[in-house]
Amino acid sequence: MSQPSLSTSGLTIRFGGHTAVNDVTVDFRPGELTVIVGPNGAGKTTFFNMISGQLLPTAGTVLKDGIDITRMAPSARAKHGIGRAFQLTNLFPRLSVLENIRLAVQAQSGDGWRFFTRVGRLTELTARAERYLEATRLEAVAHREAALLPHGDQRKLEVALLMAMEPDIYMFDEPTAGMSLDHAPDVLELIAGIKADRSKTVLLVEHKMDVVRALADRIIVLHNGELLADGPPAEVMASQIVRDVYLGHAGAAA
Numbered sequence: 001m002s003q004p005s006l007s008t009s010g011l012t013i014r015f016g017g018h019t020a021v022n023d024v025t026v027d028f029r030p031g032e033l034t035v036i037v038g039p040n041g042a043g044k045t046t047f048f049n050m051i052s053g054q055l056l057p058t059a060g061t062v063l064k065d066g067i068d069i070t071r072m073a074p075s076a077r078a079k080h081g082i083g084r085a086f087q088l089t090n091l092f093p094r095l096s097v098l099e100n101i102r103l104a105v106q107a108q109s110g111d112g113w114r115f116f117t118r119v120g121r122l123t124e125l126t127a128r129a130e131r132y133l134e135a136t137r138l139e140a141v142a143h144r145e146a147a148l149l150p151h152g153d154q155r156k157l158e159v160a161l162l163m164a165m166e167p168d169i170y171m172f173d174e175p176t177a178g179m180s181l182d183h184a185p186d187v188l189e190l191i192a193g194i195k196a197d198r199s200k201t202v203l204l205v206e207h208k209m210d211v212v213r214a215l216a217d218r219i220i221v222l223h224n225g226e227l228l229a230d231g232p233p234a235e236v237m238a239s240q241i242v243r244d245v246y247l248g249h250a251g252a253a254a
């Protein structure tokens with residue numbers, strides 16, 4: 001088995017008297033797509049926030065390729081390859097789709113988020129941006145203002161921006177939330193494509209069980225902040241304790 005790309009050990013966070021995530025120890029490996037499920041309020045997003053750096057844990061550690069990133073700022077974690085898709089973050093609404101992707105490519109290549117750059121360099125960065133534009137099938141809207149895109153294309157642009165940052169760890173929190181049924185397969189296909197690159201580690205928080213079934217190599221179940229189950233999808237879904245606390249729960253859309 002390959003070395004873990006990402007590990008949490010005893011990860012815990014308390015808000016006042018409430019323990020939102022309690023002692024979660026888990027390893028993630030390249031080439032594996034893990035879906036994190038659990039009822040509303042189980043601690044899924046909080047767990048994500050401690051990995052990407054929006055929240056600092058009360059106890060425990062987060063290691064990326066063995067490096068302790070537990071207390072790093074989100075931007076420093078991004079440099080270590082942690083990539084999280086956020087709705088509309090890093091998006092310049094008045095710039096075109098291609099310009100947004102080019103700026104993400106530019107930031108990844110160490111040139112920062114400056115709009116103006118040398119012409120030769122610009123050509124090179126734009127060529128790289130076009131590759132992500134094609135990968136996410138956004139060519140038809142390349143010159144459209146980002147803010148004016150339909151919701152489904154905005155979500156695809158978020159994936160394109162994330163890909164342009166070339167992370168090793170891809171984190172998606174309900175990537176098809178609020179999307180119409182005809183757009184959801186596009187985004188799921190993009191995530192399946194990322195998973196097919198066996199060097200990437202993919203983490204997904206998801207409620208929709210059809211999405212879980214389509215993509216998961218492994219399922220982790222959180223319940224009241226605790227790790228309730230962790231294993232192959234068939235095994236986890238068949239386990240009685242998971243059925244009792246999660247699959248029978250109203251939060252789990254079948």
Ligand SMILES: Nc1ncnc2c1ncn2[C@@H]1O[C@H](COP(=O)(O)OP(=O)(O)OP(=O)(O)O)[C@@H](O)[C@H]1O
Pocket residue numbers: 015020038039040041042043044045046047
């Ligand atoms: N900043 C915060 N301050 C206080 N309590 C918080 C904070 N963030 C999360 N919580 C609490 O921690 C618990 C876990 O919340 P979290 O959003 O991680 O759950 P979730 O599993 O992602 O739920 P959902 O599926 O509804 O998004 C909840 O009880 C929530 O109210």
